[in-house]
Amino acid sequence: METTTIIYSQALMLLAGAVVAAPLFKRLGLGTILGYLAAGILIGPVAQQITEGEEILHVSELGVVFLLFIIGLELKPSRLWQMRRDIFGLGTAQVVITGAVLSFLIAFSGLLEGAGSIVAGFGLALSSTAFAMQILEENNDTNTRYGQRAFSILLLQDLAIVPLLAIIPLMAAQAPEDTTTPLEDFAIAIAAVAALFAAGRYLLNPLFQVIARTGARDVMIAAALLVVMGAATMMQLAGLSMAMGAFLAGVLLAESSYRHELEADIEPFRGILQALFFMAVGLSLELQVVAENLLSIIIAVPVLMLVKSLVLYGLCRATGSRHNDAVRIGLLLPQGGEFGFVLFTAAAAAGVFSQATSSLLVAIVTLSMALTPVAAMLSRRLMHKQDELAEEIEEDFEGAGAGADVLMIGFSRFAQIASQILLAGGRDVTIIDHSAARVRQAATFGFRIYFGDGTRLDVLRAAGIEKAKIVAVCTQKKEVTDKIIDLVHAEYPNARIFARSYDRLHTLELRARGVDYELRETFESGLLFGRKTLEALGVNGDEAIGIMDDIRRRDEARLVLQEAEGITAGRDMLHSRPVRPEPLVKPKREVTQPDDALADLADETLEKAE
The missing domain is CATH 3.40.50.720 (NAD(P)-binding Rossmann-like Domain)
Structure with missing residues (x-):
């Protein structure tokens, strides 16, 4: 019971921190991400109200998983194929060149040697998908040219975590026992991807059809969560990242008729968990490590962000980006990423470097994340004014299925x-x-x-x-x-x-x-039906069209009057021919009905019938 009370109190503090900090920082023009970070730092390292920051971080990383699923929903396989040059060309070049430069600087400065400098350098070369995509979404830049190129780089970085984690045992001081060979690991990964593709092609759409027929919205939400978490877990068990599994599941459903419903169902969970992720980053910041290594961090964070920005700018310019787009990408992705936390923790556990070094690297990544919104705002000052109106990628119907005329x-x-x-x-x-x-x-x-x-x-x-x-x-x-x-x-x-x-x-x-x-x-079809009937009775075609047009004008005029005076206005505009009833059996006495009364009755009957 005591544990439950603690969980409730921590949840209340996190919710209160998010509700207060995010709107405040948004109003100040600093963005919601810095607000979440500030709230996490205040609640955790400063006030010491929550000390389990790393545990919360592991749970909140599901926000990144859901984000990759939604991104996958926006990308049909055909569009993903069109982006292959940016993903495997620009993205690979960024990871390799940035990782090599940072590894050299770390070894040259004497902070780490050999294997440790390589793991640290390539870990810092990875950027934060959560931070970058959140900034793109807040600025409505997800589908701009620079937004698409930035996403391509981030996607390759998410793929790069797999080989980086695979080489850690090879660099470890005492390599852990591994019962499988690299070839077997590769085969398992390929089999998992193939199974995911088969499930997406033959199982998911029929599943959602059955659920949709029931009309149970809560079951549809549960099914959406099951698909995302199931795909993510399958990839994790195969040695790949959960985010990659969720992304592949999204791509497989990009052509599904249920993609908009899925996106709407997942979006609230994604938003809450991503906010929790940013707060957990602030909660896990070790102020003692920052204080003990303050000088190193003050030097390392700007150097990291400068190196990554320059490499990104140079690569983007060399591959055809304009100055403004290259500046935006360079200052959008200069931070360390959430996968760096995973890589550094694994390296410390394997003995590649000490736990203290891991904490120092995590602090550098965290502070670089905190400075990312500031760097993104700085990009506006470095852009050329004549090119400020960057041409957006047209989100055509075949591409994304949203944003049509x-x-x-x-x-x-x-x-x-x-x-x-x-x-x-x-x-x-x-x-x-x-x-x-x-x-x-x-x-x-x-x-x-x-x-x-x-x-x-x-x-x-x-x-x-x-x-x-x-x-x-x-x-x-x-x-x-x-x-x-x-x-x-x-x-x-x-x-x-x-x-x-x-x-x-x-x-x-x-x-x-x-x-x-x-x-x-039924209005226009009734008019056409009446006109065709007149023509069949021998009325000239032009005359019948004229009559139809007159009825249309009269109807519009009546509507205008009825808007102002009520439903009974304009009845004099109706073409009506009241008919006296002729009973089959002659009545015992004559009953007269004035024509105008019959007209009123017919008019009211017509109004009710409509």
Whole structure:
């Protein structure tokens, strides 16, 4: 019971620290990352309220795992293949050159020798995926040219941790016993990747189809977490990183119709765990080590960041980046990374260098992380003004499936016809629908449609509502349409909304809500049907079109009057021909009904029928 109380109190302190520090630092223009770091340092090393920083750090690293999964969802295999030069060319060059330079400087300064300097140098060459991607997301730069190149470098660095961890036993003073050969380890890794690809191709989509049919949202969330954690665990057991497993799972689901729903379900967990990760970095900072090695750290941190920035700038310029993009990348990735913690801890355990040296390296990495937001802000001062408007990579429909010209919510008969016009006009359309059966059927006809609940803000964001030029609400149920429109108006007041209306009363309600355009689902089809019937009865085609256009004008004029005066206004504009009832059996007495009364009755009946 006492342990439970401690856990609760620590959780409350961390939540309170995040709630206070993050908005404060954001308001000061320093970014939320520094806020989380400051809160962690204050709660842990300064106030000594939480001393298990490293344990929290291990748990919170799941935030990085979830982040890589979401990044994978944004990358179809075809786009990943297009980025291969940046990943394996630029990324490999950065790790090798930066690691070699830092290893030489460490050995030259006498801090470490031989194997120790190599492990330390290459460990410091790795950057923080969590910090860099968080900064890119806060600045909406994830899909810019420099953002994509920075991500390519980070992806290769995540791959590089595998061989770096593999060589530690070879450098150890007393190599631990290993029952498997390097060839067997490689075979296990390949088998795990192959199994993951097979599961992604043949199991995941059918699994989500079955769950979606049940309509149980909590089960969908559980399934999303199971996929991410299962893939991550499989890769870890195979000797690869958990983050890499989650990333591969995301890539495999990038073409799935359920990707937006998955992204929306995972995003809250990713956000909370990443915030916890940054706070755990602050909690694990050893102030005593910093104090004892203050001079070394004061020299090492700027040297580390300067070397990495210069190497990154030079490589980016040599591979075709403009000055501004190279500066941004150089000052976005100058810090040490979270995988450095793993590498240094493993090296100390294997006897490559002492535990004190590991603590010193961890402190250097932590402080370099803390200075990253400042370095990113400094990049703005070093950019050329004439090139400030960097050209963004167009996030086309085939590439990411989000950010299209039109976000269409609902894909029943009405929306299917409307989408044909848009697609024929060369416009990109992102379609989401909450019916698993409809998603599956539409996909068989080649439509790019995704499973998702349009009444959820997180799903709309994942589907790219922030970049859509028009939001087309084509849902069938009136109450669902109203809920979506109210949500979009509240969160995106400048969004242009085109809506499918249920009937005349709903049209008036939608106009009162301020939609940009609405259309009754049966209005135009009724007009066309009436016109064709007239033509079949012998009316000239031009005359029938004129009559149809007149009815359309009268209807719009009535709607304008009804907006101002109520539903009964404008009845005189209706074409009506009241009919006197002729009973089959002659009544015992004559009952007269004034024509105007019949007209009123017919008008009211029409209004109710609509």
